[in-house]
Amino acid sequence: MRVRKEFLSAVGALALVAAAAGLPARAEGVSDQDILNDAKTTGDVVTYGLGPQAQRYSPLKTINRDTIKGLVPAYSFSFGGEKQRGQESQALVKDGVIYVTGSYSRLYAINSRTGEKIWEYAARLPEGILPCCDVVNRGAALYKDKVIFGTLDAKLVALDQKTGKVVWKKDIDDFKAGYSYTAAPIIVNGKVITGVSGGEFGVVGRVEARDAETGELVWQRPVIEGHMGTLNGKPSTMTGKVNETWPGDMWKFGGGATWLGGTYDPETNLIYFGTGNPGPWNSALRPGDNKWSASRIALNPENGEIVWGFQTTPHDGWDFDGVNEFVPFDLQKDGKTVKAGATADRNGFFYVLDRTNGKFISASPFVAKINWAKGIDKDGRPIYDDAFRPGDPTKSEDGKKGKTVFAVPSFLGGKNWMPIGYSPDTKLFYVPSNEWGMDIWNEPVNYKKGAAYLGAGFTIKPVFDTHIGSLKAIDPTNGKVVWEYKNKAPLWAGVLTTAGNLVFTGTPEGFLKAFDAKTGEEVWKFQVGTGVVASPITWEQDGEQWIGVAAGWGGAVPLWGGEVAKSTAGINQGGSFWAFKLPKTLASR
Amino acid sequence: MRLDLRALAISGLALLAAGAAPARPLDEVVASGTLRVALYGDNAPFSEERAGKPRGIDVDLARAIAEKLSVRLDLRIVDAGENIDGDFRLNLWKGDLAGSALADLMLHVPHDKMLATRNEQIFLTIPYYDQHLAFAYRKDKVEGLKGLADIEGHSVAVEGASASDLQLLMAEGGRHRGALKHFRSFDEAAKAYLSGEAPILAGTRSSIEAALGEGGAAPDENPVVEIAIPGMVKTHWDLGGAVRTDSRDLAYAVGDAITALTAEGRLKAICETYGVSFTAPKGY
Secondary structure, X not given: OOOOOOEOOOOOOOOOOOOOOOOOXXXXXXXXXXXXXXXXXXXXXXXXXXXXOOOOEEOOOOOOOOOHHHOEEEEEEEOOOOOOOOOOOEOEEEOOEEEEEEOOOEEEEEEOOOOOEEEEEEOOOEXXXXXXXXXXXXXXXXXXXXXXXXXXXXXXXXXXXXXOOEEEEEEOOOHHHOOEOOOOOEEEOOEEEEOOEOOOOOOEOEEEEEEOOOOOEEEEEEOOOOOXXXXXXXXXEEOOOOOOOOOOOHHHHOEOOOOOOEEEEOOOOEEEEEOOOEOOOOHHHOOOOOOOOOEEEEEOOXXXXXXXXXXXXXXXXXXXXXXXXXXXXXXEEOOXXXXXXXXXOOOOEEEEEEOOOOOEEEEEEOOOOOOOEEXXXXXXXXXXXXXXXXXXXXXXXXXXXXXXXXXXOOOOOOOOOOOOEEEOOOOEEEEEEEOEEEEEEEEOOOEEOOEEOOEEXXXXXEOOOOOOEEEEEEEOOOOEEEEEEEEOOOXXXXXXXXXXXXXXXXXXXXXXXXXXXXXXXEEEEEEOOOOOOOOOEEEEEOOEEEEEEEEOOOOOHHHOOOHHHHHHOOOOOOOEEEEEEOOHHHHOO | OHHHHHHHHHOOOOOOHHHOOOOOOHHHHHHHOEEEEEEEOOEOOOEEEEOOEEEOHHHHHHHHHHHHOOOEEEEEEEOOOOOHHHHHHHHHHOXXXXXXXXXXXXXXXXXXXXXXXXXXXXXXXXXXXXXXXXXEEOOXXXXXXXXXXXXXXXXXXXXXOOHHHHHHHHHHHHOOHHHEEEEOOHHHHHHHHHXXXXXXXXXXXXXHHHHHHHOOOOOOOOOEEOOOOOOOOOOEEEEEEEEEHHXXXXXXXXXXXXXXXXXOOHHHHHHHHOOOOOOOOOOO
């Protein structure tokens, strides 16, 4: 993160545009019940993930493999201006209005039938602000008459759904200290739940709950051991115990950013969050498991207490930033139904855990040629292969870079931010993954603010000549890959699955694609003119099924060069929201 | 240069692309009458803002260089990115999100051939300052600091993730890790030392000297020493300037100015203003 002190007045002036005609009916607001029922109600999408469990499954089935050939674009809404790159947002729909965020911390309200703009809010960002990993925003949350989203300068903003005017605005943290915010907030029992982004020294991941009506802080839970939580403005309990799994005072600055946001399971009343990698990057400098970095944690939504934790990559040495979402589902096992959850980790393994207590059920590789671990043992701990752990700099010669290892997957992950989906019909998970590894070494020729430091040197390399991207259908009962779709460029978009036996996702090459959920056969595609790195949604209005997706190439992939860049060369920028519908006349044929 | 503007516009990063100006060779700088120099903020004693005013060794040096070139100084205080390669991109050859004007010159750039080779878009000037990692210790608490063994039993205040920090984390297989007290900035580490929270302070020699001077710590009671610590981390490096690769003549002119300022004793005088001892880089 890099920041200039002055403010640029031209950037992000609040723009209010009232549509002269076609204003939708008065919004009635989004209740707690609407949020809990979101997975079942097909006329709206009021949560990130199409339901608090974020299975990204819709019971709509008008569009299926036979009717989809009639799916046509209804409109394309441009985010405008020159700020086109990096559209990773999942849209929301309620009472005839689409709420979709754009990169650079912008939010748009659009007439869901016509694509006309109702209003636009552009956060006023400090000049020169440069988040480490692009300018994306992943979506908003709806609560009552408000729409809430976070900004790159680490603020949380609640706007009036009808006017786009600010109702409240709170600092998540100081952007000058390296904090940022890009995830979609979630609403749990009237509270807005957020994490933090940021990779600078001193940033410690935490989960926070605020009153969604006022923005007032209710509780905070740091995810790294030794830090004290708060509840109603007072210290509550410490996370773990000091020096249990960290040496010296390094826990104070331990990392574990919670930058991807969380999911919520109403059945267990637990919030699930993933936590990022520990610092400094080289694991030899911080002996121990370094909890709760690279973990999944379950929290009590009332007080922020950690109910359970499960560390996917203890003592991470590869920047396997394990923030990945934990998706609750019911696992059928030995004739019984287990309250389970699944997560496809940056480290390349697909985990199934008991979501009531975090107990390990199974793990299996979901990308090829994983070498940093030989497998996962019966307790869920990786069986490390030390030949593929980056070299110990304490054993290196003066000024020499030490050994280079080729580790699979790369630090961008078997799966990165892009959300997985689960279909209760097929009982399969759909995982957008990437097949790549990295050469990684300790690089002594590194300077920050004119002073030497020891960074990681790395080169990301594809594992196969033919493709990097790989959409996989995974059976959670045995970890087997049921089908796979291979894509030349890395996949960076979320998935949507429907009762129409379809799976939707986007590609950097600019296609929104649909696959047969059982077989993986590609049944439809549409070129939107720029890379798709966002999560599609579906909803029903006026008796027709609609599909929507934000388009606009960006995200972390184009920021890293090397051989991977070859697969994405020539992809054009864009910045738009596309809506498709299946006209009634075609649906009935 | 036109190409750069286009790249900015295409990437959508340049709202004010029309206002972004490319870095320029010497004749354009001289003709415009202004030298644009980018310096780091929060980088005492070299460059920082106090009460809205830039101050420090690099600030004074930039002013003196502009004077030698007979142009006005246009100073830009920028915050450091994740690494200097990124700073080159933002300040010298590609530009930032807001489309700010590129700088003609960056100071406080480590004079390192490998760094220059890896960043073909930039060209280095000759260096002006010889930077070293060092320690200060309180004579009343620590008997002496001649080697790592003398750290034993004492705590060391250090800026987290700095060169000194990594050096100490790695030294002797990591046996001094428990002694380290980490702070978010050198400034905070120095305050902890001055308040007696830690009897040893680690950092660059220049920042230690400046902090001790400003904190009123008696030099006799607070010796500043360098000790040999083997390992991967560089313990000394030269600081110089960088320009865009097609502005080499500007780099030579800046180099001439540095040579003259060193010979005149002005560089030494500037350093002393901030309580910093001056050592000229060797071999240039």
